[in-house]
Amino acid sequence: MLPKRHRLRTAADFSAVTRGPGGARAGSRLLVVHARQTDSRAVRPPRVGFVVSKALGGAVVRNQVKRRLRALVAARIPQLPAGVDLVVRAQPAAAGVPSPVLAEDLDRLLGKVLRGGAVSPSRRGGRSASAVGATGRASDDSVPAESAR
Known part of the structure; x- marks a missing residue:
C-alpha cells in the first residue's frame, strides 16, 4: 500500500495529470503513464494514481493488476x-503478463516521461519534448496528453 501522502485521491487530481497543460504521456501495449510536474519548488512528495478499467476483466483480475x-x-x-x-x-x-514484464515496461515508460529528472511539457497541438528523441523525430509510443483522448 502506498502511503497516503504519495496517493492521488481526487478526480480533479487525476484530470489535472491526464488532461491538464504541462503534462507528458508515454504508452505501450501494457501501460500508459501520464506525468505532470505540479510543484515547481519540488517540496511536495511525488504522488501516484492508478486507472484499471473493466476492460481488463472482472473485479478479481482488476484488483490483482492494481496490487501488482x-x-x-x-x-x-x-x-x-x-x-x-x-x-x-x-x-x-x-492482465496476462507476469510482474517482471510489467516492471520492465513501467521502468521504460517512467524513463520517457521523467527524462532529465523533470516532466517534459507538452504543447497543445504539438509534440511533447519527451516525444522527440535525439534525432529530432517523434517516437510512435509517446504522444502529448492532449491527443490521448
Whole structure:
C-alpha cells in the first residue's frame, strides 16, 4: 500500500495529470503513464494514481493488476522527483503478463516521461519534448496528453 501522502485521491487530481497543460504521456501495449510536474519548488512528495478499467476483466483480475502495479510503483517512489504527479493506466494486455514484464515496461515508460529528472511539457497541438528523441523525430509510443483522448 502506498502511503497516503504519495496517493492521488481526487478526480480533479487525476484530470489535472491526464488532461491538464504541462503534462507528458508515454504508452505501450501494457501501460500508459501520464506525468505532470505540479510543484515547481519540488517540496511536495511525488504522488501516484492508478486507472484499471473493466476492460481488463472482472473485479478479481482488476484488483490483482492494481496490487501488482502498486507494489511496483511503491518500490520506485524514492527514485521519483519531488513534486511530480503520475497516473499509471493499465491496458487490457496487462492482465496476462507476469510482474517482471510489467516492471520492465513501467521502468521504460517512467524513463520517457521523467527524462532529465523533470516532466517534459507538452504543447497543445504539438509534440511533447519527451516525444522527440535525439534525432529530432517523434517516437510512435509517446504522444502529448492532449491527443490521448
